Amino acid sequence: MIPEAQRARYFLQPETTVTDNNTPRRRSLLKGAAIAAGAMSAPMLATAQTTTTLRFQSTWPSKDIFHEYAQDFAGRVNSMASGKLKIEVLAAGSVVPAFQMLDAVNKGTLDGGHGVLAYWYGKNSALALWGSGPAFGMDPNMVLAWHHHGGGKALLEEIYKSLNIDVVSYVYGPMPTQPLGWFKKPIAKVGDLKGLKYRTVGLAVDIFTEMGAAVNPLPGGDIVPALDRGLIDAAEFNNATSDRLLGFPDVVKNCMLQSFHQSGEQFEILFNKTKLNTLPAELKSIIDVAVNASSAEMTWKAIERNSKDYIELKTKDKVKFYKTPDAILRAQLVAWDKVIAKKSGENALFKKVLDSQKAYAQRAGQWQNDYMVDFKMAYNHYFAKGKKA
Numbered sequence: 001m002i003p004e005a006q007r008a009r010y011f012l013q014p015e016t017t018v019t020d021n022n023t024p025r026r027r028s029l030l031k032g033a034a035i036a037a038g039a040m041s042a043p044m045l046a047t048a049q050t051t052t053t054l055r056f057q058s059t060w061p062s063k064d065i066f067h068e069y070a071q072d073f074a075g076r077v078n079s080m081a082s083g084k085l086k087i088e089v090l091a092a093g094s095v096v097p098a099f100q101m102l103d104a105v106n107k108g109t110l111d112g113g114h115g116v117l118a119y120w121y122g123k124n125s126a127l128a129l130w131g132s133g134p135a136f137g138m139d140p141n142m143v144l145a146w147h148h149h150g151g152g153k154a155l156l157e158e159i160y161k162s163l164n165i166d167v168v169s170y171v172y173g174p175m176p177t178q179p180l181g182w183f184k185k186p187i188a189k190v191g192d193l194k195g196l197k198y199r200t201v202g203l204a205v206d207i208f209t210e211m212g213a214a215v216n217p218l219p220g221g222d223i224v225p226a227l228d229r230g231l232i233d234a235a236e237f238n239n240a241t242s243d244r245l246l247g248f249p250d251v252v253k254n255c256m257l258q259s260f261h262q263s264g265e266q267f268e269i270l271f272n273k274t275k276l277n278t279l280p281a282e283l284k285s286i287i288d289v290a291v292n293a294s295s296a297e298m299t300w301k302a303i304e305r306n307s308k309d310y311i312e313l314k315t316k317d318k319v320k321f322y323k324t325p326d327a328i329l330r331a332q333l334v335a336w337d338k339v340i341a342k343k344s345g346e347n348a349l350f351k352k353v354l355d356s357q358k359a360y361a362q363r364a365g366q367w368q369n370d371y372m373v374d375f376k377m378a379y380n381h382y383f384a385k386g387k388k389a
Helices: 004-011 024-047 065-081 098-107 125-129 140-149 152-162 204-210 220-228 240-246 273-277 281-315 326-346 348-371 375-383
Strands: 052-058 085-090 112-115 167-175 181-183 197-199 254-257 265-272 320-323
Touching (some): 065 112, 065 265, 065 281, 098 167, 098 265, 125 152, 125 326, 125 348, 140 265, 140 348, 152 167, 167 273, 167 281, 204 326, 220 240, 240 281, 265 281, 326 348
Parallel strands (some): 052 085, 052 112
16 A cells, blocks of 8 residues: 555646657656646645654542643643644553552553652652652752752662663652641540551651551552541541542541641652653653643642632531641651661662752751741731731
8 A cells, every 4th residue: 555645746646648758848748747746745745743642640530639730731741742742641540550550651551650759669668758758858849959950860760770660750749748637536646646547658657657557558549438438547648639529528527737747749750761762852842841831830729729628628528627736746757767767777779869868958958947938927917816907
């Protein structure tokens, strides 16, 4: 079969009846017809385009705002690629279970995915340093600054290489501090955590285990059903919007705010490296730009949605919120010190990442703490109870 492009070249030429075998006039007419046919076919060849479609899966339920973030990234790429590239994003479990997404991308079962590095804790505990633990006081944007400019990206590539995982990782999207979690009754002291069947992930598993809890790491979609059936006593996931969409207030009415177990986290967009390398430089650049643009837009959307859902949780869903007692926060830091000492002794890459983060946090943290004003002071000046309008 003749390819479509050749068919356009050969079959769109004007038909000519041969009446004279080889006259100069005949040769001139044929030459002119060939030139005209070439001019006609050139625009068709220039506009012919093949769409590359990539199949992604997130680690999030379809109703979670995190899955929406994954779709936002894909939509941004698809729009900028003008039909040359299309990313389709499936929800967790569509192809593989959430915690198997990294392996699926590595093997090429999926072309890419959207998740968090803490989910790959079982591969190498150092991966969970991107997002679980107090990060030496760095907020999530500071951790991203360390990743992109302080050596974190190269360290992540080194870890994946040591595991023979052939992926390209884009770390983006700063998440604010996560609550201590949802409890059947408020937690008043450290002793209340002992023996509690509690859900968390990453290095937070080790923190709460050190504090006496019985930890069960579950993917997002499994948490509320487990709470409802009494398989766990308490759980944390992430933020007001996700928690509300996943149905936490339907089964538990007490939420403890503030914690160091995941004081800041980031998302990860994964590509199968072989698949990504087949794309032209233009499309790779579009992906780079889309990651950064999605990181900014996600941050703004999170503020908008989380603040509204926080009000809805308190008013419509009748959830009672409590600040986590300082004694528990201090106990988390003490537990963290024990965890990182143990992990550093067991895992050279863990210590390498930790030392890099600590050095960056000391420098960047001093700058931020010295320069940043106390925004809470201004908020209280205008909105604290008893303040006149």
